[in-house]
Amino acid sequence: MDLPSPHTVHATADPFGERLAHRFVLHRQVLGGRFRFESESEALLQLVESAYGRLPGHRLPGGGAPFHVALRLGAMRAVRPAAPPPVQVHSGAGLLCGVMDECNYVTLDPHGRRALVVASRDMLAHPYHLRYELIEFAVFTLATRGLGLVPLHGACVGRAGRGVLLLGESGSGKSTLALHSLLCGLDFLAEDAVFVRPDPLLATGVPNFLHVRPEALRFVDDMHVRDWIGRAPLIRRRSGVEKREADLRHGRWPLADAPLELAAAVFVSPRPAAAGTALLARLPAEEAVTRLFASQPYAAGQPGWHHFVQQLTWRGVYELRRGTHPRASVEALQALLTDAPAAVGVGG
Structure with a gap:
């Protein structure tokens, strides 16, 4: 009997990618709170660094536990528009979502102080939209809800x-x-x-x-x-x-x-x-x-x-x-x- 390939075993045993190792981690002080950014993509964390690196470390009283933002880089989209579509927002079951398309979106758990940002590989060609409309969406929303900011x-x-x-x-x-x-x-x-x-x-x-x-x-x-x-x-x-x-x-x-x-x-x-x-x-x-x-x-x-x-x-x-x-x-x-x-x- 032929054994399945390691890739098939991994996909079957961990279909959601829950046990993927985060090879790269950044810690940054943003908007008065502590943020941990983690990803298997160095390119995505470079975008985080371009947004939040070398900033003054603002702190607010009662900053609380750190926020966690995981960033995942997916495959290229089959159809790539000239410009990324605008983000549509949704909510339910205590979660907040910002959806650009089926390959580019953000899911947030404000109560748990965590977010998942998913981007297709071709979105790296649109760093402004990726940074501002997906990564910033996650950071700003978590800080607003978690730190009681207006x-x-x-x-x-x-x-x-x-x-x-x-x-x-x-x-x-x-x-x-x-x-x-x-x-x-x-x-x-x-x-x-x-x-x-x-x-x-x-x-x-x-x-x-x-x-x-x-x-x-x-x-x-x-x-x-x-x-x-x-x-x-x-x-x-x-x-x-x-x-x-x-x-x-x-x-x-x-x-x-x-x-x-x-x-x-x-x-x-x-x-x-x-x-x-x-x-x-x-x-x-x-x-x-x-x-x-x-x-x-x-x-x-x-x-x-x-x-x-x-x-x-x-x-x-x-x-x-x-x-x-x-x-x-x-x-x-x-x-x-x-x-x-x-x-x-x-x-x-």
Whole structure:
């Protein structure tokens, strides 16, 4: 009688691959929590390292047990679209799922603080989507649920342990303001996603990349900075917007080395300030609450949201109109960080 091949024995005895050895392991401190990433694929862990390597090790009180993320690399898809399809989300039996297609998906057990990320080999040719829409989906969701964070679409900069949350619609100028805050010496916390522990208002993020529209460089006087951003990879968002993805982790830029306590929130407006008027104006509490709910529909359904809003409106929610140069907007943020937000920055 012919004996089955070792491959057949393995597939029959372990059809789910539960006993596969994880040859590569990475431990990283991300969003205030400890993460263990494990995989038999060195290429997948290189993507993890590109996202979370060389970051400041933010820690939050009561971080709890570590999170576990397993990454599996599968075979090539039989049909490979020009661009990966968008992720569809599902839930049931205490599990959360993000599905791109039958070969690329994420399954999360938030209560167990663990996730499985599965990617087809051809997805390695789409590192931006693999990193942001599968790996980041797992990390951000686990940290949000496990650490009691409010997840926000926004940016955050600060100084001396205090931060300002930057909010606004896509195209309002948050990334440009974050860039010029960085150039003016403010600490950079995050540019696209900010996570806040409601009590106290401690904000954490992933200060790895800055995404800048090419046309925003017209306000950058430093030719070395213009060249650095101009040589960064060009990525295309799902919206179709193209941005340069500049890596900030090279020692030149001040990255927030710990979570920042929020001093205020600012809605960045694309509208210019009227001549002779202040760029920064505090919103009435009722308007602030309405705009926070409208701008953050996902966060508004998460535990801790109402306490977060209460705390934030008490500290101050502002609208920031554009000046003649982004540096004027940065000066307004600096005033908030020094408890002197009165009419700073005047429209031209």
